[in-house]
Each structure stands twice: as C-alpha cells, then as structure tokens.
Amino acid sequence: MRSSVPARDGISMSRTEAAPGVTVRACDSHDDLKLCVDLQRRIWNFDDEDLVPAAIFVVAQHTGGHAYVAFDGEEGVGFALAFSAEHDGHRLWHSHMVGVLPDYQNRGVGRMLKLHQRDEALRTGVDTIEWTFDPLELRNAYFNIARLGAIVRRYIPNCYGDTTSPLHGGLPTDRLVAEWHVGSERVQQAVRGKIAAPVSGIEIAVPAAIREWRKSDPERAREVQSELRGKLTSLLSKGYAVDGLRRETECCIYVLERYED
Secondary structure, X not given: OEOOOOOOOOOOXXXXXXXXXXXXXXXXXXXXXXXXXXXXXXXXXOOHHHOOOHHHHHHHHHOOOEEEEEEEOOEEEEEEEXXXXXXXXXXXXXXXXXXXXXXXXXXXXXXXXXXXXXXXXXXXXXXXXXXXXXXXXXXXXXXXXXXXXXXXXXXXXXXXXXXXXXXXXOOOOOEEEEEEEOOOHHHXXXXXXXXXXXXXXXXXXXXXXXXXXXXXXXXXXXXXXXXXXXXXXXXXXXXXXXXXXXXXXXXEEEEEEEOEO
C-alpha cells in the first residue's frame, strides 16, 4: 500500500452531505464551551475527574486547534475538539474528541463533524488529522477506516489508563491511531463512498459480539482484547498498516497491508 499525494479536491463535504436540520460552527462563546463540557457527561457518562474542562477548549482555540459544536436548531447535539500537533517536523491536527448524543448517533452528525474538520484542514493547509479510537468498537472502526479512509500504523496499549466511563467496561483503554490524510486520493474516494476494499492482505477477525461481552462477560472481552493487541502490535511493528475493515455476520475483519510513505 502506498500513501497518496495530498491534493485539494475543492469539495465541501460537510455542506453537501449535512445531516438534515443540523449545522456545525466554531465555538464562539463561553456558553458554547460549557455546552461541550455538558455534552461529555451526556455522551460518555464521565465523572467530573475525566471531563475535559472548558479552559482546555480555550487553549486549543488559541494555539492552532479548534472546537466545533453541532446544533439541531438551538440544541447542542455534538462537538469536536482538536489540538495543533507536530510529528517529526510535520504539522497536523490531533482530534482529541468527537462526540454525538445517543439520540443523534447513526444520523450523520459524527460524519458531518469530521468532514467539517476536513474542510477546515484543506482550507488552512493542514494535510493530516489524527485521532485515537478503540479497536474493539467495531462500528466506530468501520466509520474511521472504510467511511472516512483513515489508515492505522500505531497501537497504544492502555492509552488513557482506567476511566470512569461504563462504555470502557473496565478494560484497558487500548487505542489505535487513525491517520487521515485529508487531501489524498484514498480519502477523496472514501468521502464520496467509492473507496475500494483491499483485495489482499493479512486479516484479523474480531467477534461482532465483543460489544455485548464487555458488559456480560468482561473476562472473555479481555481475552479478545489481549489477542488482538498482540497481533496488531506485531504486524504494525513490521511495517504493515490497517487500510481496510470488512463487516461480516459474526465478525469484523481488520485488513493490513505493507505501507510505504
């Protein structure tokens, strides 16, 4: 697998594929920032100790990052927070949080927030956005890899330590790092819904029941996580990247290919 050369495609996807009735804009008041804190509680059921405070949103906005809110009319239904970052001299955005209220999930709001980020990145000359995601959250993994066109080359075991969110099921907070090369041919195809699944590569299956096992059988879920961690970290360390995810009835399958910059 080769990375594509970034190019501006001139398409404002966040406006052409907007969720009906929902708009996205930058946070422009302290009330907006307080809303982002409240949304964290309602989306992830965090205790106060795990909330990102409004002051950090201010820091992000004043140091090259951003904070966006999605509104349905006057009701805040989702948000995005990103920081300016740099790896090996390469400027990028680290998208720390994108969250959508449960009643608005699977309605295109998360996609709208991500594509708004992409629009702004292309406009300001940022060619890469990265973020972390849980490899056991298969619906989110599919969204990131197959729908947005991100690739993965890094695995971080227990990235955030223990948290108070019931969504994590008491497991280590292992994370994959998504790389979204926003102007690449791969991403342009993905946001148009035309990305082709890899025709070859190494495949790793994860049971579709893993989400339920986190609640009903945490030890079984921990075994799945441990096995997946071992396989992915080994392959990523050898120069492979995750560039596909295929959904089947009983499982989802991560697909990895050799990666060249």
